[in-house]
């Protein structure tokens with residue numbers, strides 16, 4: 001049995017190639033996963049309503065339900081695109097939700113998982129906005145928006161941001177901030193730190209500690225596997 005770590009698939013349209021690739025990939029993993037750990041931005045946009053989910057996400061949610069029924073533990077660290085996961089995840093899928101990341105114990109290893117959006121300590125503006133948006137009151141206000149309207153706004157915002165980037169996303173890894181963040185966790189007793197968010201894969205070993213940054217799911221799907229106490233990062 002193994003544990004699978006995945007981030008930044010940014011799913012939006014179930015006809016998109018990366019989305020279909022993820023469904024195939026998860027179908028192939030069913031029955032062999034002890035846990036599936038999603039480290040945020042799995043969805044390009046998510047809002048947890050009580051009785052509604054976005055229909056574009058039904059294919060993935062069905063895969064997650066199958067994994068859960070096959071005995072896979074689901075863990076979700078909220079990203080900056082998908083927070084307020086709500087009752088579908090917590091109740092229907094029995095998913096363990098970590099809004100700000102947290103600890104995971106596997107094979108005697110003490111692992112800290114986080115999305116990665118809090119790696120830069122100087123990004124105070126983002127931190128304030130993040131706290132406001134994640135406040136339970138914000139969730140209640142957002143749920144007053146009809147799901148069709150929320151979805152339309154999300155698609156518009158997504159198209160706008162990809163137009164702004166000229167259709168090409170540019171990603172880079174803030175090495176120093178990320179290393180400092182990981183070293184802080186190592187000093188707290190964690191032996192492994194795993195993040196997503198930067199879309200650039202990294203596997204770094206240091207004094208018996210391991211730092212993994214997951215890539216995304218565009219051209220070369222990126223994920224990490226923990227099996228028999230050893231981490232492997234793909235693409236390797």
Ligand SMILES: [Mn+2]
Nearest residue numbers: 041079080197
């Ligand atoms: Mn992110």
